[in-house]
Amino acid sequence: MKIDKYLLKSECSFIIFEFISEGPKGNIHKVIHFQKTNQPRVFNLAFGDKNLDTGDIDDLAISNNNDGEKVLATVVSAVYAFFEKHPDSFVYATGSTKSRTRLYRMGITKYYGEMVADFYLYGRTDDGFQEFELNKDYIGFLAQRKFN
């Protein structure tokens, strides 16, 4: 994925990442968190805007800084970094709204060829997990890193 990305910062375990989105709305600090879930070695990918005054994180904010592609590429690069430290994990992602989940699906679809080279991809339907298929609706996505 040869798209511009923002510089990522993280603490030493690569669980929390931060980057700065730059655009017409100024500099917006974004946080990515790989959250431990109720399943062993399954982490949920969550991200949102950081309020610099309070330190609070808002995952419903729509900052729309005209850099959606760059933000998506940066989040995907954080996933690669995460798997370097946690190679045996799964990463799950679901949007805070249906339209955000659809946005994730669009992102996976756009880079599908590259992604299946590096990840086993699954989609969550009402019936459970199945191998990710293009043009199919899912409520969440699961990835396991391939190491060839």
Add this chain to the structure above:
Amino acid sequence: MKSVEPLKNSKVPIVQIDPSLEKYRNETLFPKKLAKANEHLKTAKLPDRKGK
């Protein structure tokens, strides 16, 4: 001299370590998102983990 090509072409980014982010590691930053994910994960069998 070693080539920098593998580094340039790697999808694994260069990550700057920022110890100030440690304070968030044990916090639940997105509780509703985590609750939603846990619900999805709890009610479905995970795919078998594939070997390396």
